[in-house]
Amino acid sequence: MSPQRKRKEPATAPLVEPGRRESLRSRLLEWYDRQKRDLPWRRTRDPYAIWLSEVMLQQTQVSTVIPYWERFLQRFPTVESLAAAPLPDVLAAWRGLGYYSRARNLHRAAQEVVARFGGRLPSTAAELLTLPGFGRYTSGAVASIAFGEPAPLVDGNVARVLSRIFEVEGAPGDRVREARLWALATEFVHGERPGDFNQALMEHGATVCRPESPLCLLCPVREECLAYRHGRVDELPPARVRAAPKRMTLAVAVWAHQGRLLLARRAEKGLFGGLWELPAAEVEDDTPDTSSAAKLAEALGVDVEMRGHLGTVRRQLTHRALSLRLLRVTGPAHPSHAPAFRELRWCTPGEAASLGMSTAMHKALEAAVAAGVLEG
Secondary structure (H helix, E strand, C coil): CCCCCCCCCCCCCCCCCHHHHHHHHHHHHHHHHHHCCCCHHHHCCCHHHHHHHHHHHCCCCHHHHHHHHHHHHHHCCCHHHHHHCCHHHHHHHHCCCCCCHHHHHHHHHHHHHHHHHCCCCCCCHHHHCCCCCCCHHHHHHHHHHHHCCCCCCCCHHHHHHHHHHCCCCCCCCCHHHHHHHHHHHHHHHCCCCHHHHHHHHHHHHHHCCCCCCCCHHHCCCHHHCHHHHCCCCCCCCCCCCCCCCEEEEEEEEEEEECCEEEEEECCCCCCCCCCEECCEEEECCCCCHHHHHHHHHHHHCCCCEEEEEEEEEEEECCCEEEEEEEEEEECCCCCCCCCCCCEEEEECHHHHCCCCECHHHHHHHHHHHHCCCCCC
């Protein structure tokens, strides 16, 4: 009896006809070569510098990132220098960019690159995915731009471009929609210059195929765009419905002693993880000052005496409406360590300026100093 012949599985049909795919690729690449912005990370082939730019650009505008990227590279010019730096130094260099988990993951990933890969960033998306902070997008961006691997990526800009060209239905976050967008990105990245093509998609979404007031008359592929053809550019993709920011109130201890203020460094997880602050404890919005002082005493592990209310600093974060209630306090013992914090330190305002501190807490520090807590 002859062995049973294994049946050959049919090849998966392409999502886009090859001729159309190549036409779209070439038009977008030609447009990118003519119109791309002159950004500093596009002038380097250093994978570390490219990785850093991709991390900083998450949730942050290009104009904000440029000076931070340049200063960060001056301070930590190599993966090895970043890995060897204390985390508080890294967070200090990141101050003002927000989303500090990015900096913590960047630091952890640098240490793993040194330990596991000899200080050389791995060149494939699959290996990059094993590092802290590397999701599907970041892995695809670094692998394609720095190493030329045909690795796909989908961010907000790419999702918008592909949604309009191919009239992809569904709201952001819908699993069927996301799967189709990634399948399209995977199909399109294969070909010449995959890194430049990925950047062309992102650049097109950022400068022409914008969320509002898209510049369709300047679009190099508008004849191929189904949303343009059907008059649906303003409909696709539908706007993401964002939850209302959560209200969060922190009682903040303003404790002065001999020209210095008590500062504390948080544990590395959670909001403001690993950052320095005037010691704070979360309270309800209507918590009386005396009860807030008791919460601070519990966090610091010492008796705390209320001396007055100095006002409230309010900051709007992406997901939180933050209120920092400044309480002037003192106590019979000056703490040097505390159960709720990794480290305590008494600092002048000048010394505090060199520490990793969130913008919100830095504003609180400025308000406390302006209130005269160090005078007399």
